[in-house]
Amino acid sequence: MVRRGVNEGSILGLVDLARSAGLILRFIEYMDVGSSNGWRRDEVVTAQEILDVVSREHPLVEEARQPSAVARRYRFADGRGEVGVIASVSRPFCGDCTRARLGSDGHLYTCLFAISGLDLRGALRGGAGDDDLRQLVSACWQRRADRYSEVRASLTSSLRRIEMSYIGG
Ligand code: SF4
Numbered sequence: 001m002v003r004r005g006v007n008e009g010s011i012l013g014l015v016d017l018a019r020s021a022g023l024i025l026r027f028i029e030y031m032d033v034g035s036s037n038g039w040r041r042d043e044v045v046t047a048q049e050i051l052d053v054v055s056r057e058h059p060l061v062e063e064a065r066q067p068s069a070v071a072r073r074y075r076f077a078d079g080r081g082e083v084g085v086i087a088s089v090s091r092p093f094c095g096d097c098t099r100a101r102l103g104s105d106g107h108l109y110t111c112l113f114a115i116s117g118l119d120l121r122g123a124l125r126g127g128a129g130d131d132d133l134r135q136l137v138s139a140c141w142q143r144r145a146d147r148y149s150e151v152r153a154s155l156t157s158s159l160r161r162i163e164m165s166y167i168g169g
Contacts, residue, residue, distance in 0.1 A: 047072065
């Protein structure tokens with residue numbers, strides 16, 4: 001995760017480390033996940049800015065993108081591996097999003113920026129079986145209209161959101 005004024009000077013060092021170790025590196029834009037990280041839009045280093053830094057040193061060739069993939073992938077023109085960027089702020093991909101997350105509180109969240117989730121723990125403790133759960137999840141997914149990243153700019157920064165520590169990445 002690259003944050004302006006904090007670690008953007010480490011981009012190339014990380015790339016070189018990954019290339020020498022044969023690892024695939026993914027950069028992700030700094031996001032307003034949860035309500036506690038003090039996110040500010042001007043601290044976002046965009047995916048394009050990251051790619052510009054990398055490609056000045058190591059020319060890149062873009063790979064075809066799978067519709068549900070979160071990362072845009074680029075291979076190094078010299079054949080020594082690949083790097084990816086997740087442009088969740090500057091180029092949101094909500095229309096292709098297929099992610100659901102089960103929180104440690106037993107709620108199913110259909111968006112990283114959800115305010116509330118489906119209470120599967122309560123259903124289980126109320127005696128729901130596999131078929132009941134399948135129907136609950138299916139109905140929840142069909143009602144889903146999440147597109148937070150596409151409408152981020154029009155939402156208030158004071159909106160409460162689930163913290164990443166509840167639902168993972
Ligand atoms: S903001 Fe929500 S709907 Fe959009 S890509 Fe992220 S998790 Fe998916």
